Amino acid sequence: MAGGRKFMTKSGIEIAKFLDKRESFASAQEIFLGLRAEGRNFGLATIYRALQSLTSTGEVDVLRRSDGEALYRKCGEDHHHHLICKGCGKTIEIEGVSVEEWAHTIAERHGFREIQHSAEIFGICPDCFTQAEPKRR
């Protein structure tokens, strides 16, 4: 299901590596600044291009922040959902057999085909709950 691995440019590989080191979702702008902070300057266009390529193959997951900005994360190969801390952004990959069944059952009941679904959980992680200050954004 993880689309045929696509060719990746030199920059694309760097950007994928950068995402690999992050545990949380990051926006294109954050990636841009994060790489720059490491001394490696890429153009924004290059970053957006790489991100487009990476998401099209499923190598990178994307979701939308409440303000509409797109967030990217390098994830596991297989289908999964996310548990995300609203405080620090910590992200845990989760499975959801019951969700898969639910989506399938509902869709079938209404005669829908070519089904997709989204399901994410947001909350405050234990660290952020005890600490006054969340670690990061």
Place this chain on the structure above:
Amino acid sequence: MAGGRKFMTKSGIEIAKFLDKRESFASAQEIFLGLRAEGRNFGLATIYRALQSLTSTGEVDVLRRSDGEALYRKCGEDHHHHLICKGCGKTIEIEGVSVEEWAHTIAERHGFREIQHSAEIFGICPDCFTQAEPKRR
């Protein structure tokens, strides 16, 4: 859970009525043009303001299109999810006891508090599947 009904301006009521007549999600821009087509001109600022108020009370649901644009819909009072046709936009409100349980279980297992969740299903409705041409966008 449906927040204390908030005061609504005259324009806000009109905009809520407009959404009431629609079965699908609509963007702010579509609402703007739709109202204009009915001869009633509202400023975009007014529409965005009303939408903000309506979503804050939970009277109107909001979700993000894949391109990031926000979509709004007048929905039922109680908590629910959506089954949305990718062809015509037809939207069906669905319940998901199993999803509620899943979210709760996962969150508890990882010690997360203040839980929220999102879960939507997308597909092609029977009408759009048989017809060559989807009705609307």
Place this chain on the structure above:
DNA sequence: AGCCATAGTGAGAATGATTATCAAAGTCAT
């Protein structure tokens, strides 16, 4: 009716993420 305080409106400017341009720089087989 006339006056005044306050809330609501909307044209237009500002913001900010994303995309489009396109010329310059890199790659690579011959």
Place this chain on the structure above:
DNA sequence: ATGACTTTGATAATCATTCTCACTATGGCT
């Protein structure tokens, strides 16, 4: 090295959303 092709990135263009702020509508009061 030459030429064909790909990649890059500074910059401009888009476009949804928010911000400004002068103007209008409303409602209480005399």
